[in-house]
Amino acid sequence: MDQNAKKQAVAKAALTYIKADSVVGVGTGSTVNYFIDELASMKDRIAGAVSSSQASTERLKAVGIEVFELNDVDNLGVYVDGADEVTEHKHMIKGGGAALTREKIVAAVADTFICIVDNTKQVPLLGAFPLPVEVIPMARSYVARELVKLGGDPVYRQGVTTDNGNVIIDVHNLTILNPRELETSINNIAGVVTNGIFALRGADVVLCATEEGVKTFD
Ligand code: 5RP
Secondary structure (H helix, E strand, C coil), X not given: CCHHHHHHHHHHHHHHHCCXXXXXXXXXXXXXXXXXXXXXXXXXXXXXXXXXXXHHHHHHHHCCCCEECHHHCCCCCEEEECCCEECCCCCEECCCCCCHHXXXXXXXXXXXXXXXXXXXXXXXXXXXXXXXXXXXXXXXXXHHHHHHHCCCEEEECCXXXXXXXXXXXXXXXXXXCCHHHHHHHHHCCCCEEEECEECCCCCCEEEEEECXXXXXXX
């Protein structure tokens, strides 16, 4: 089974968590794109979606799913999103698609975070994937110097502006032994909007597509 077939399989598996008449939190990325396509098959049975990016909003609307502003939604049962890395503790690195801040906000609101990945994303320790950090543009150099002090090698993601008008620094060569601590430390640097460690609010359920089918970790 190739990686795209795995993404499609895990996207379909996530549908079992969607309740009738609910508003669904929707993440960003290629795996989530498969999920949006699957969600379209039950669009008449859900109230709509809250989206974590312009890209997902456009795709949701294109398949006929209504997109609500997060501020207009009282309750979000389920948030479905991919990840760049995920551990057995359901800690993740996210933000490969530069949508990490809105993803973190929607994840914070949701009762249940369903992480959908294929098995290439499973890791024993976070950090091989460069850690995305969203930064206010005027703070870019300062934040980069502070990230060096934390042991990383920051690289400015050229040509990318986030949906919030900010820039992304990808931090290479971090060995993340304590994800919660590092998530907090990086978020405390002035000028950082948020970073792509999702450990303080990790996933509740990880659905992982493997050669043997979709495995559930909850
Ligand atoms: C976007 C994300 C994505 O969830 C992450 O990059 C995984 O994407 P894909 O499913 O394309 O591998 O965090 O900001």
